[in-house]
Amino acid sequence: xxxxxxxxxxxxxxxxxxxxxxxxxxxxxxxxxxxxxxxxxxxxxxxxxxxxxxxxxxxxxxxxxxxxxxxxxxxxxxxxxxxxxxxxxxxxxxxxxxxxxxxxxxxxxxxxxxxxxxxxxxxxxxxxxxxxxxxxxxxxxxxxxxxxxxxxxxxxxxxxxxxxxx
Amino acid sequence: xxxxxxxxxxxxxxxxxxxxxxxxxxxxxxxxxxxxxxxxxxxxxxxxxxxxxxxxxxxxxxxxxxxxxxxxxxxxxxxxxxxxxxxxxxxxxxxxxxxxxxxxxxxxxxxxxxxxxxxxxxxxxxxxxxxxxxxxxxxxxxxxxxxxxxxxxxxxxxxxxxxxxxxxxxxxxxxxxxxxxxxxxxxxxxxxxxxxxxxxxxxxxxxxxxxxxxxxxxxxxxxxxxxxxxxxxxxxxxxxxxxxxxxxxxxxxxxx
Numbered sequence: 001x002x003x004x005x006x007x008x009x010x011x012x013x014x015x016x017x018x019x020x021x022x023x024x025x026x027x028x029x030x031x032x033x034x035x036x037x038x039x040x041x042x043x044x045x046x047x048x049x050x051x052x053x054x055x056x057x058x059x060x061x062x063x064x065x066x067x068x069x070x071x072x073x074x075x076x077x078x079x080x081x082x083x084x085x086x087x088x089x090x091x092x093x094x095x096x097x098x099x100x101x102x103x104x105x106x107x108x109x110x111x112x113x114x115x116x117x118x119x120x121x122x123x124x125x126x127x128x129x130x131x132x133x134x135x136x137x138x139x140x141x142x143x144x145x146x147x148x149x150x151x152x153x154x155x156x157x158x159x160x161x162x163x164x165x166x
Numbered sequence: 167x168x169x170x171x172x173x174x175x176x177x178x179x180x181x182x183x184x185x186x187x188x189x190x191x192x193x194x195x196x197x198x199x200x201x202x203x204x205x206x207x208x209x210x211x212x213x214x215x216x217x218x219x220x221x222x223x224x225x226x227x228x229x230x231x232x233x234x235x236x237x238x239x240x241x242x243x244x245x246x247x248x249x250x251x252x253x254x255x256x257x258x259x260x261x262x263x264x265x266x267x268x269x270x271x272x273x274x275x276x277x278x279x280x281x282x283x284x285x286x287x288x289x290x291x292x293x294x295x296x297x298x299x300x301x302x303x304x305x306x307x308x309x310x311x312x313x314x315x316x317x318x319x320x321x322x323x324x325x326x327x328x329x330x331x332x333x334x335x336x337x338x339x340x341x342x343x344x345x346x347x348x349x350x351x352x353x354x355x356x357x358x359x360x361x362x363x364x365x366x367x368x369x370x371x372x373x374x375x376x377x378x379x380x381x382x383x384x385x386x387x388x389x390x391x392x393x394x395x396x397x398x399x400x401x402x403x404x405x406x407x408x409x410x411x412x413x414x415x416x417x418x419x420x421x422x
Binding site: 037038040041103105107108111112115126127130131161165 | 173174176177178179180181182183184185186
């Protein structure tokens, strides 16, 4: 892992990076852990989550212009990369069984198992709504869909949860 | 807002637990699952070390009881290299080393071998024009090692530490051309680490108990280290030493 403190920024000197190194490092320090937490919920894997978040920061670095809302852009990138990973995983799973991770609480085990079986969009909507506490409009922006789609995905996901938990 | 008629508190608690807390994996995997374990590195390493020791002792016991004897005669059904012919790993190899492979590491389930680093012109004509050479590195491991969720799946992450660049900017430029890259070059650094997960190998071939993984390797000048390992380095050798070892083997070929 690249050490953050090895990135040097000379005061008063314009940095030619698309997004200034200091800004990127600051964003990295502020958001990396939170984004890994979100990516864990979306990818269901800590290892993949860390890779996804690292890739998301690389995407930030490669942008020609810094995004207006770096946090929002980063979150959207993490969601998109997690979605891409999930698509690839479908192919891999034809040849392998999914991982089995449990917690000390049977209720949590059961709820998480059901969440893992949800389609990506439904799981993403639920994670963004109930973990990130985003509004439906904000979730729509992150997922690049209409608010109505968010609402229906949330409804279907919760219905499935309710059905399987009863 | 959509009405929530499931237990919202439970849902929130589940999401928070999964995202932020340390889980306990079920069954035998509990000691090995590295996913969702936000422990400090030191604790994780200590745990991994303890687990590896337990496995090593167990496998050594099994190997001593059921493994090949110390004899010049290969055991029936074994390949040209086996535990008996390689004293350094005598008690470790469980799956026979496939013919043509050089043993790299054989602790318990973490059995890895490399076949060759042959010349190849796999894609990237731009890199070749710029003076880069490419090779194909083949690694074998017991089938199932790289499966998602396998306790050792992370072990098959291939890390190539390549010191091939004149500046961090150049490293960064080339890094974007790599298959996937996870670590940015830092200011002033002339090396960059590229991680190629097993799932993103060029090709994997499964033959019974053994699966081979093929990786493209790009280099411009030596030496660079070839490391195999995810959270921990399972094998590390300089490029030149690896080439030397491969050249000494029957199947190894020097890249050109």
